[in-house]
Amino acid sequence: MRYILLLISTLVLSFLVCATSVEAANGESKATVEIVGADKNEHSSLNLDTQVTSDGNNLPKTGEAENLLFQLLGGIFLFLSLVFLFYKNRKKSGFLIVFSILGMGLTTMEAEASVPNHLSIDQIFDFPQGSAILNNSAKLSVEDDGLVILTDNFGQTSAVWSTDNNVMDLTKDFQLETHVRQAASDNASDGLAFVMQAKRPTGQKWYTHPLSSLGAYASTSYANAIDGIPYSFAIEFDLYSNNSTVNNGHGFDVGINGQHIANVYPGMLANYETITSGSNRYRKQLHWNLQDNLKLTDGNWTKLEVRWTAATSQLSYRTSSEARNYDSGWRHMNPDTIRTELAIKQGNTKVYWGFTGSTGQYNRVEQEVIFTRIPGLVTAKSYIKMNQNGNQVAPGTTLKANSKVQVTLGGQYLSGRQNWQAVNGKVTVPNSLSVVPNTTKVNDSQIDDSHWEGNVLSRASLNDFTIENNEQTITFEAIVKDDMTGESSISGTLEGRNAIVDADAFTFRTSPSDLAFKIVSPEDNRVFFDDITAFPIDITFIDNSKTDIEQSILTDEGDVLQNSTISSDLVEQVYSINFLDSFNKLSYGKHMLEYRLKNISGKVVSRSFNFSKQSKPKLEVLENEENSYFVGDKIPFNFNITDKDSEKLSLYMQVDEKEAVKVADYRNDFSTTVSQMYELKTDDFSSGIYTFKWFLVDENDNQSPIITYSKKITIEGTLSFQESPRNFNEVDLKLSGSRKKTMPIKIAVVDTRIKPAPWSLSVISTTGFYNEESNKYAPEDFFSYIDNEEHLLIGKDSFTYLIKNYLSQKEEIVSVNETGETGFYITPNNGMHTGSYTGSLTWVLEMTPNE
Known part of the structure; x- marks a missing residue:
């Protein structure tokens, strides 16, 4: 079943x-x-x-x-x-x-590509609204002011157009670079189009029809007027082949397979054909430079480059995608057609440009646009130069291994509607070069080497380029490595907020030297302390001359620290030198040394290495006479502190085996030993016997040896009221009435001593209970403590013990019982006068000797 x-x-x-x-x-x-x-x-x-x-x-x-x-x-x-x-x-x-x-x-999922570097488009584009286009979905990304989201939902229409101040000037050459992304989807429609339209005295048309018309073309119905954007040129990125041949169907793309890229002329009458097939008629659109059977909705960016040559009216474009390994090559338009469709023949010299797009009612697709070159916004160039020994090196030159060169990435601002803003330099050097530390400069001002990550210099910020400040440079020095030969190239880019300009790669060759060496040890950027007993420098070198070699060690300022002669009859050998004496004479801090070899032929090769000379902090803990304290006391610890190279020292304390904690920071005097005192508060300590350890850490994270304080410290607890007796007030007592229990007085005792001992708690009515109106005292049995076993009178003549010879556990809280019928009572009698009786109680907590 x-x-x-x-x-x-x-x-x-x-x-x-x-x-x-x-x-x-x-x-x-x-x-x-x-x-x-x-x-x-x-x-x-x-x-x-x-x-x-x-x-x-x-x-x-x-x-x-x-x-x-x-x-x-x-x-x-x-x-x-x-x-x-x-x-x-x-x-x-x-x-x-x-x-x-x-x-x-089953659902097709493809990874979305990261956004390429691009420009800000602030004040470059308008997003038409109202009668121009209803419900324009185009908008700037909230997170990125350079990314335009054309569509991101179903049934959307979008348009973004250059402002009046950012039209293209057809009397001048220009290049435009933009990227479009049509998100990964297997059910996408309809697409987008890059459009250029002539500036017309009668005004512009910013949008036509949705769906298959992509916002730029005429209606798909053959019965309607051809009302595409007049005097225009478009490059479409069409996501769906509309190939219906039924009567008045969507037949723009009949004969085209799948997603495609092509250029069209939206306002040209000849761009549309009415096709009759039997009883059916439909409107077909002509496509030029068609590329079909594409996969545009894979989440990758498609690059569009547009180039205009004014003298010949040559308009060309190219589409490509590195992720798809796709390149259309340059597609060239007919100049006469362009002069007609952009109204150049009628005297027009300006064109608006932008994007239109749409999505189907049931087929959602995200379509985004960024720009990497905007014509006329900033006209600039960048270049890479190389100098050696003050002479400019021509591209293609062969450089000898171990030689030093200076590399320059420069930029020149030529013109533009805006200054070249927020420019950062990026340089990539080949593996055949080793950048010399502390030589990187922006406009002759040195910048930190942290801008280098491996072979790439990035985030090297320049000032804004203007007509007055129209040229700036980034320079650095590099050594040609001796273990690589052949052709190499340096690439560079100046990336600004409103322009990204690549420099032509600088190509050169390298060849081996007849004298070469490598520093085996020490490794670069090592730290040495001033208490070392040896500082060996080990090298391996090759010398084809097999003769004596002069070796020198120099400071970064050119001062010779050591030199000697190496006698060699071998092509390759190992050599070691002890640098300790010179090291001891150096100041504390970072140093760069140049190790230089010179053979008999005068060939000089050198290598640099960096190291730091540092001093470890030293700590002396002085002994106190006292080693026993009570909880709440302050324990003074006295120290002598020495450090030869740090401005700030941090004192750490470790109690028993707990984790060490920083307790104080001190300013250091480099020239002498400094005495310091630290007072340790014991409020948060429990009673006990403690071992204290101390050490210092300097600003270079160097630590002194851990010093254990010579004595164990006793922190004694106390016998005390954990909860002090409180005042009480009773009213409405009747003289002939029975005794009445008072409100709880709440008395509690805690013994925090290391070794608890017996103790007693007693109370006495210090003044008795007295009535000022009658000048009379209450009788002796007026105030008492009653528990199940006994009735204890509390008078003014002797102490009454509530707890006697009690031995509590450490930190045990012991309270006087006031629960139920047990507690403190007041007993009035007929012999008393009416009125108020007041008195004071004295509570005594005493330690009872052990028997």
């Missing part, structure tokens, strides 16, 4: 999956009923949104068809798996269930 129920459930599930898949595959269409009046130029139209399946425009697109196929197969295989299960063939049925679930749930 259970197999029959499973079989029925599977049939229902398969039907629902298939039905849902078919319903989702049905696309959208627009049916237009045109009502023509007596004047054929006057017409109105009624647009009906319908969902039909007979129109070719509504058939599942490539991605939809694949998903539909897998979902249908999933349902079928799930049905077959239950049939096999019915016949107890569990292995086959298990395989089919897995396959069917995979088929029903």
Whole structure:
């Protein structure tokens, strides 16, 4: 019976999956009923949104068809798996269930590409609204003022156009670079278009029709006027081939396969054809330089480059994608057509430019645009130069290993509507060069070497480029390595907020030297302390001359610290020198030394290495006479502190085996030993016997030896009231009434001594209870303590013990019992006068000697 129920459930599930898949595959269409009046130029139209399946425009697109196929197969295989299960063939049925679930749930997922470096477009573009385009979805990204989001939802229309101040000047050459991203999707429509339109005295058209028209083209209906953006040129990134040949269907792309890129002329009458096929008529759009069967919706960026040569009216473009390994090559437009369609023949010299786009009612796609070069915004150039020994090195020169060169990345601001703003330099050097530390400069001012990450210099900030400050440089020195030969190149880029300019790569060659060496030890940037007993410098060198070699060690200022002669009859050998004497004479801090070799032929090679000379802090802990304290006391510790190279020292304390904590910071006097005292507060200590350890850490994170204080410190606890007795007040006592329990006085005692001992608690009515009006005292039995066993009178003549010879545990809290009927009582009698009686109680806590 259970197999029959499973079989029925599977049939229902398969039907629902298939039905849902078919319903989702049905696309959208627009049916237009045109009502023509007596004047054929006057017409109105009624647009009906319908969902039909007979129109070719509504058939599942490539991605939809694949998903539909897998979902249908999933349902079928799930049905077959239950049939096999019915016949107890569990292995086959298990395989089919897995396959069917995979088929029903299959979804194409592709990684989104990171955003390339790009420009800010603040005040460069307008986003038309109102009558120009209803509900323009184009907007700037909230996180990035250089990224335009054209569409990000269903049924959207978008347009972004250059402002009046940022039109293209057709009398001048220009280049434009932009990137478009159409997010990963298998169900995308419709697309976007890059559009240029002539500036017209009668005004501009910013948007035409949605869906297949992409916001720039004429209506898809052959019966409507050709009303694409007049005098314009467009490059479309079309995500869906509209190839319906039914009557008045969406037939712009008949004969085109899949997603495609092409250029069109939206306002040209000849750009559209009315095709008659039997009883059907539809409007087809002409495409030039067509590239179809593309995959644009993979989440990667497509680069678009547009180039204009004014003298010949040559407009060219190129599309490419490194991620797809795709490059269209340069596509060149017919100059005469361009002069016509951009109204140059009518005297026009300016064009607005931007993007339009749209998405289908049921096919959502994210479409984004960035810009890496905007014509006329900033005109600048960057260059790379190389100098050696004060002479400029020509590209292609062969450099000898171990020689030193100076590299310059420079920029020149030529013109523009804006200054070149927020410019950062980036340089990538090849592995054949080693950058010399502390030589990198921006406009002759040294910058920190932290700007280098491996072979890449980045975030080297320059001032804004202006007409007055039109040239700036980044320079650094480098050594040609001796272990690499062949051709190398240096690349550089100046990346600004409103312009990114790449320098031409500087290419050179390297060749080996006949004298070369390598420093084996010490390794670069090592720290040496002033208490070392040896400082060996080990090198391996090659000298083809097999003669004596002069070796020298110099400071970064050129002072010779050591020199000697190496006698060698070998081509390759190892040599070691002890640098300790010279090291001891150096100051504390960072040093760069140059190790230089010179052979008999006068060939000089050198290498530099960096190290730091540091001093470890020293700590002396002085002994106190006292070593026993009570909780709450301050314990004084006295120290002598010495450090020869740090301005600040931190004192750390470790109590027993607990983690060490920093307790104080001190300013250091380099020239002498400094005495310091630290007072340790013991409020948070428990009673006990403690071991204290101390050490120093300087600002270079060097630590002194840990010093254990010579004595163990005793911190004694106390016998005390944990909760002090409080005042009490009783009213409405009747003279003839019975005794009455007072409000709780709440007396508690705690013994925190290291070794608890017996103790007693007593109380006495210091003054007795006295009535000022009658000048009379209350009787002796007026105030008392009563528990289950005894009735203790509390008078003014002797102490009454409430707790006697009690030995509590350490830190045990002992309270006087005031629960239930036990507690303090007041007993009035008829012999007393009416009125108020006041008195004072004295509580005595005493330590009782052990017997």
